[in-house]
Amino acid sequence: MGKFYITTPIYYVNDRPHIGTAYTTVAADILARWHRLAGDEVFFLTGTDEHGAKIYKAAIEKGKTPKEFVDGVVPEFISAWKTMDISYDKFIRTTDTYHEDSVKKFVMKLWEKGDIYKGTYTGLYCVPDETFVSESDAKDGKCPSCGRQLETVSEEAYFFKLSKYKDRVIELIKNGLVLPDSKKNELLNRLSGDLKDLDITRKSVKWGIEFPPDPSHTIYVWFDALLNYVTALGWPDGEDFKKFWPADVHIVGKDIVWFHSVIWPAMLMAADIPPPKTVISHGWWTIEGRKMSKSLGNVIDPVKLSEKYSADAVRYFMAREKQIWDDGDFSEKSLESRINGELMADLSNLVARVLTIAEKSNVPESSEVELEGFIDFEEFSSFMGGADIFNALETILAGIRRVNKYFNDKKPWASSEEEKSKTLYNALEALRMISIVITPFMPSVGGKIANQLGLKQGKASDLKFSQFKGQPKRGPNLFEKL
Numbered sequence: 001m002g003k004f005y006i007t008t009p010i011y012y013v014n015d016r017p018h019i020g021t022a023y024t025t026v027a028a029d030i031l032a033r034w035h036r037l038a039g040d041e042v043f044f045l046t047g048t049d050e051h052g053a054k055i056y057k058a059a060i061e062k063g064k065t066p067k068e069f070v071d072g073v074v075p076e077f078i079s080a081w082k083t084m085d086i087s088y089d090k091f092i093r094t095t096d097t098y099h100e101d102s103v104k105k106f107v108m109k110l111w112e113k114g115d116i117y118k119g120t121y122t123g124l125y126c127v128p129d130e131t132f133v134s135e136s137d138a139k140d141g142k143c144p145s146c147g148r149q150l151e152t153v154s155e156e157a158y159f160f161k162l163s164k165y166k167d168r169v170i171e172l173i174k175n176g177l178v179l180p181d182s183k184k185n186e187l188l189n190r191l192s193g194d195l196k197d198l199d200i201t202r203k204s205v206k207w208g209i210e211f212p213p214d215p216s217h218t219i220y221v222w223f224d225a226l227l228n229y230v231t232a233l234g235w236p237d238g239e240d241f242k243k244f245w246p247a248d249v250h251i252v253g254k255d256i257v258w259f260h261s262v263i264w265p266a267m268l269m270a271a272d273i274p275p276p277k278t279v280i281s282h283g284w285w286t287i288e289g290r291k292m293s294k295s296l297g298n299v300i301d302p303v304k305l306s307e308k309y310s311a312d313a314v315r316y317f318m319a320r321e322k323q324i325w326d327d328g329d330f331s332e333k334s335l336e337s338r339i340n341g342e343l344m345a346d347l348s349n350l351v352a353r354v355l356t357i358a359e360k361s362n363v364p365e366s367s368e369v370e371l372e373g374f375i376d377f378e379e380f381s382s383f384m385g386g387a388d389i390f391n392a393l394e395t396i397l398a399g400i401r402r403v404n405k406y407f408n409d410k411k412p413w414a415s416s417e418e419e420k421s422k423t424l425y426n427a428l429e430a431l432r433m434i435s436i437v438i439t440p441f442m443p444s445v446g447g448k449i450a451n452q453l454g455l456k457q458g459k460a461s462d463l464k465f466s467q468f469k470g471q472p473k474r475g476p477n478l479f480e481k482l
């Protein structure tokens, strides 16, 4: 038992919650909930990234001020996470005053140390839009938003001495900062080349946090955004910072691992703050075999999906359908088949069958244990400790199937009273433990099973055969066939 600090990236508010952001958030929630059950003191952070030229432009197009615009989008995230049963402890917005103040303090610390200097930033610029466009966003030298020719423009900017921390960052990554290993190797490969210093301010962007040493500049949006992980805890003096930093897990999509494993630790080193312990890189979803994109019109709304199938089913599917590190495919057909198969036929039916007999029988408080090891809880716990939610869930499923087989083989409906008692005791105890380990994945289902057993929700320390003290009463089916 100890503390556990887990974060999602903060989501950029020029987009609405989609299956990608929902996946990151659900995965973080599963881990946060497990650590709470295991008795850790958990701090689970999520939030929104609200500065930058893109937000400014989107606001102007809608005839709003940037603040009015972001204030209008943020509730969509909050409500999406509520629908999906996300148990975050804090929701940070980068327009929150405490965050802005803390970011300025951080910049001043690096400035006074001499880790920030003035230089020239050269990049592709769209004159009518007044924005720099990254090489990767530029389409044949044209602006991705208005299609006009981009020009190469130089602008005065302040730079962070990233190169100074290269060796220490390499050491950190070699020592296991990043999971999985394939990602670690990719980063080390890239770091074997040149590591340039980074421009961290913009003179042309007005919607951002003022750069204190030179107020004609604003702090570049990603630099401000990364700092949320410490400002949310009240860095430098906050009690939560003292208690929860360093982060145990930053869970991020594979496209932003570089930011979190190279740039972010270097920023922290510059400010004499310990680096995070683990950065988990997760894969992406395709939708029905195709890349998700607005232009293809195949962006899936996780909120609508949760309203249609239940948040529990969608969370289960996300954890079950693909390895966390890998890419996977999201299809409603496959979601429905997992609901009908695993959730309805395996889990819901088992609960209903056991409870139907148990509520009409004398259930003994104890009996000979016949299902010992039906789930290897040590293995389960070790998977969860390594953020391997896919294999952890696989372990539970195998356990559910074992109990099903046991119940079928024992035929308590046709056996002697003595045999029936033993079977019921074992099946009910197994269900009690299933209700505990399934809760991080499906919070509402875990609660419903405990409730039907006539028990309060258990904790990780209750994962062993003991006295059964419930009053079983069959409730509605957990899942219905679609």
Ligand SMILES: [Zn+2]
Pocket: 126, 127, 128, 129, 143, 144, 145, 146, 147, 148
């Ligand atoms: Zn343009």
